[in-house]
Amino acid sequence: MSSENASCAAGTLYVVSAPSGAGKTTLCRGLLQQFPDLSLSVSYTSRPSRPGERDGHDYHFVSAACFERMIDEGAFVEWARVHDNYYGTSLAVLRQASAAGQDLLLEIDVQGAEQLRLAGLPLVSIFIAPPSLAELRRRLEGRASDSATVVALRLENARTEMAAAERYDYLIVNDTLAQAQLQLQAIVLAQRCRSPRVLAQWRKRWLQE
Numbered sequence: 001m002s003s004e005n006a007s008c009a010a011g012t013l014y015v016v017s018a019p020s021g022a023g024k025t026t027l028c029r030g031l032l033q034q035f036p037d038l039s040l041s042v043s044y045t046s047r048p049s050r051p052g053e054r055d056g057h058d059y060h061f062v063s064a065a066c067f068e069r070m071i072d073e074g075a076f077v078e079w080a081r082v083h084d085n086y087y088g089t090s091l092a093v094l095r096q097a098s099a100a101g102q103d104l105l106l107e108i109d110v111q112g113a114e115q116l117r118l119a120g121l122p123l124v125s126i127f128i129a130p131p132s133l134a135e136l137r138r139r140l141e142g143r144a145s146d147s148a149t150v151v152a153l154r155l156e157n158a159r160t161e162m163a164a165a166e167r168y169d170y171l172i173v174n175d176t177l178a179q180a181q182l183q184l185q186a187i188v189l190a191q192r193c194r195s196p197r198v199l200a201q202w203r204k205r206w207l208q209e
């Protein structure tokens with residue numbers, strides 16, 4: 001589903017995907033500071049936490065067995081195996097945000113984004129690309145959060161993930177961080193000016209006068 005019908009009084013669902021290391025988390029953190037009323041969906045994962053990551057803040061860290069139980073219980077609106085681990089978005093969080101008219105930000109991989117499209121959910125999708133594969137390697141190695149084997153797997157997977165870029169509404173090449181941050185901010189600002197959303201808010205005020 002495209003941004004054409006994603007903006008309404010019910011809140012907007014922003015889906016951000018990128019190959020690992022392209023800078024998605026850095027940019028999304030910046031965006032959350034720029035828009036304090038935008039809320040982040042904290043995913044569930046079976047990946048071990050990295051140093052500095054907090055349970056319930058960066059992810060809900062669960063065992064693979066627990067994640068599989070949650071799949072059976074229908075707890076996820078989408079889930080995927082990414083780089084050999086499970087990741088999924090809570091259906092309850094999505095429903096709560098939708099009921100509250102809250103804008104929600106999902107940082108998910110390309111398989112998860114595709115599941116949401118196939119489910120027919122209205123969303124604004126944004127793909128973050130690295131300027132080059134060499135720079136992606138530098139960022140992954142520079143972050144120093146993953147073993148050499150994990151970095152190699154993520155770089156290998158980046159090739160197929162990049163092929164999905166054409167299915168997104170927006171593409172940001174994260175070369176200079178400040179420029180990419182500005183582009184991401186501009187997408188949200190433009191989305192918030194879309195006529196159905198503004199009309200709904202304006203009518204509410206108009207009727208109250």
Ligand SMILES: Nc1ncnc2c1ncn2[C@@H]1O[C@H](COP(=O)(O)OP(=O)(O)OP(=O)(O)O)[C@@H](O)[C@H]1O
Nearest residue numbers: 018020021022023024025026139143174175176177
């Ligand atoms: N424009 C940029 N220029 C240089 N370094 C950057 C830029 N954007 C992000 N980085 C750095 O690249 C590294 C990877 O960024 P980040 O962790 O945000 O990537 P990610 O896409 O969220 O990766 P993952 O999916 O593995 O979590 C970090 O060390 C970050 O500081």
Ligand SMILES: Nc1nc2c(ncn2[C@@H]2O[C@H](COP(=O)(O)O)[C@@H](O)[C@H]2O)c(=O)[nH]1
Nearest residue numbers: 020043079080082087088089107108109112
């Ligand atoms: N399909 C989903 N993918 C997710 C979700 N949460 C995160 N991710 C993606 O996984 C990879 C790896 O993340 P990392 O934190 O281990 O580096 C990355 O592409 C994330 O976007 C999710 O809920 N569903």
